[in-house]
Amino acid sequence: MSAQHPAAAVVVEAGGEPWSRVEPLLDRRSQEMADHGVLEVVTANPGVRTAISGWCTRKGRVVEATADRNGSTSFRIRIGSPSLPEVP
Known part of the structure; x- marks a missing residue:
């Protein structure tokens, strides 16, 4: 991945699952991330x-x-x- 798009911290492979099953999973996974990072969702x-x-x-x-x-x-x-970049 480039610096512009670093690897996602969490990847959710939702396949063909309906929104009613995907939404609670996204809610839980995003809460586990403590409000930082990138979550990737792949859906068909x-x-x-x-x-x-x-x-x-x-x-x-x-x-x-x-x-x-x-x-x-x-x-x-x-x-x-x-x-943000760390300050030495």
């Missing part, structure tokens, strides 16, 4: 693709990037603020 379900934007808005999350691959869509979601 059109309903999930549509719902992710609204979920991000409600939860204060940001979709950084999307990519289509092999019939699925990958969403990179920022959980909290981007990390």
